[in-house]
Amino acid sequence: MLFRKILYPTDFSELAEVSKEYVKKLKEANAKEVVVLHVIHPLEFSLPQFDDPFALDVATIYAHIPEIEKAILKKHEEMLKETEKELKGCGFSVKTIMTVGDPKSEIVRVAEEEKVNVIVIGYHGKGIIERILEMGSTAKAVIRDAKCPVLVVKKVED
DSSP, X not given: OTTSEEEEEOOSSHHHHHHHHHHHHGGGGTOOEEEEEEEEOGGGSOOOOOSOGGGOOHHHHHHHSOHHHHHHHHHHHHHHHHHXXXXXXXXXXXXXXXXXXXXXXXXXXXXXXXXXXEEEEEEOOOOHHHHHHTOOOHHHHHHHHOXXXXXXXXXXXX
């Protein structure tokens, strides 16, 4: 089976929801498992200074953030559970992972650790300013560094 195990990184954006529909379609190609990954960038939270903010885990963040940010984190956990339930309803075996770090690196790391066959990720595309400044995207870095195929779901303008 070509795409037996899928990595679906999500930031819960509209584009991630579109990407999830492609994950569901892979069920028709005999996909069996989905690893749903949500990566929290440490700079999203007002954390105290740590020697290596990218080496933090979710429990460490919980211990050092204000209540409002804990509520945001809890909401992300709930959204992960909803995604898990939805994909299980499609017949997939589902594993959820919430991690802290640089999204590009974490997606590639988890893909290797979980031995997935494909990564399904959204790509917003960049405007002329971003291209001129060569601002990198998570999807581009994942395509470059992943050791497995990457299915890129591009944002389509209405």
